[in-house]
Amino acid sequence: MLKKIKKNHPLADLTTFKIGGPAEYFIEISAKEELQETLAWAKEKNIQVSILGGGSNLLISDQGVKGLVVLIRNEKLSVHGERMIVGAGVSLAKALSRAISCGLSGLEWSNGIPRATIGGSIRGNAEAFSCSMSDIVETVEIFDTKKNKFEILSCNMCFFGYRKSIFSANKNLIIWEAVLKMPCKDKKQIEELVEKSLEFRLDKYPNLPSAGSVFKNLDPQKIKKKNPLFFDREIKNKVGRQGLVGAGLIIDLLGLKGKTIGSAKISLEHANHIVNTGRATADEIAQLISLIKTKARDNFKIDLREEIQYLGF
Ligand SMILES: Cc1cc2nc3c(=O)[nH]c(=O)nc-3n(C[C@H](O)[C@H](O)[C@H](O)COP(=O)(O)OP(=O)(O)OC[C@H]3O[C@@H](n4cnc5c(N)ncnc54)[C@H](O)[C@@H]3O)c2cc1C
Structure with missing residues (x-):
């Protein structure tokens, strides 16, 4: 070994x-x-x-x-003009902090997301407030376990979409490093956005261990097609900025906010977050996830899809 x-x-x-x-x-x-x-x-x-x-x-x-x-743990981080070369193991927080000090814009939205790394965030095309990793990724250096070699992919080759990329589709690709192209901006403007992003999270997110949003947001047209009456009554006027329907809204409409199994609880602050109130087990979290999915399907004909990833199941 x-x-x-x-x-x-x-x-x-x-x-x-x-x-x-x-x-x-x-x-x-x-x-x-x-x-x-x-x-x-x-x-x-x-x-x-x-x-x-x-x-x-x-x-x-x-x-x-x-x-x-x-x-x-690739923690490489360097800035060259408007480009940041950043290892997959660098936290978004550290990359943001360097971006602020260099007057580079493009990661302000991430302020307040705990622990997330560049690698995980490129894989899931992390985003908030209509800004995403795919807006700033220029190239990604990957290790292809099938070919047994490192390669560089351009942003187009990453096939970014809402919470997805070539890396979420192909587990053989390990993100090692990326070049982010981040435009120079007035430092004060950057700092204002950074502050706003944190304020939003402190206000809306639960202050207990979670993994962020459990489910992906939904395409309103799909809801309309399957359940037009429900769409007209509850959804039509609540489509979000990105043209998606918040999964939290659906969970809220199911009356599941605050629902608890063991020490796992659907957050009262944000229905799409499940929190660990003490000694929750993965099994309890999984049971809550399963309950939400079943009720969404049975009551609203909606198929909720997980944003969180499972390991060891
Ligand atoms: C309080 C809170 C708020 C959040 N808010 C947001 C938000 O506003 N927007 C948002 O998009 N997300 C949010 N998240 C979710 C999460 O932070 C992001 O999805 C983040 O990008 C995940 O990165 P990670 O490094 O933690 O990945 P991990 O959780 O460690 O892994 C996620 C997936 O990526 C894979 N992966 C990780 N690193 C690599 C790599 N180098 N190469 C290939 N695959 C890899 C893993 O195998 C796994 O499948 C939030 C989470 C929390 C806890």
């Missing part, structure tokens, strides 16, 4: 939910050669590999994760 690999490594504290069992094998990787060597080892031993970023969009099973969990 490679020297740095640990066995039965606890993962709960590496997630914002603070939930989940250990990784069978675990390694933190900060150098390219190490990544290549580790993946070769896992391939040879036929060990399944999972990638961990900041753990802010993850539900890890109570039983833990079989195989090898790789925590990407």
Whole structure:
């Protein structure tokens, strides 16, 4: 076994939910050669590999994760004019802080999102307030586990969409580094947006461990097609800025705000957040998710899709 690999490594504290069992094998990787060597080892031993970023969009099973969990720790960060070269393991907070000091705009929306890394955020095309990672990604350096080599993808090749990218569709691609193109802006303007973003989150988000929004927002046309009466009565006038219907609205309409199973609770502040009020288990969170999905389907003919990712299920 490679020297740095640990066995039965606890993962709960590496997630914002603070939930989940250990990784069978675990390694933190900060150098390219190490990544290549580790993946070769896992391939040879036929060990399944999972990638961990900041753990802010993850539900890890109570039983833990079989195989090898790789925590990407590439913390490279440098600025060259309007370009930021940033490792996948750099937190959004750190990248934002450097952007502010250099007068670069494009990450203001992320202020107040805990732990999220550049890698996880590119994978899910993280966004808020109509700004997203895809607006600033110029290129992404990836390791393709099938081809066993590093490659550079342009933004177009990443096929970004709402909460998706080529990386969410293809698990063989590990994000290693990115070049972000961020326009120069007046520092005061940047700081104002950064403040606003934090204020919004402090006001709207629960102050307990969560993984952010559990479900993706919805296309209003799909709701209209399946359930026109419900659409006219409850949804028509509540379509959000991006032309989507908040999943939180649907959960709220189901009367599920505050619903609790064990120590897992649907937040009273934001119905699309499930919080860990103490010692919640992954099983309790999963039960709440399943309850919401069943009720949304049975009552409103709506198929809610998870935004959070599962590990070890
Ligand atoms: C309080 C709170 C508020 C939030 N608000 C927002 C918000 O406003 N907007 C938003 O978009 N999200 C939000 N989130 C969700 C979350 O922060 C984002 O989805 C974030 O981008 C996930 O990044 P991460 O590094 O934590 O990824 P993780 O949770 O560690 O992983 C998520 C997925 O990405 C994969 N992954 C991670 N790193 C890599 C890599 N290097 N290469 C390939 N795959 C990788 C993992 O395998 C997993 O499938 C919020 C979360 C919390 C807790």
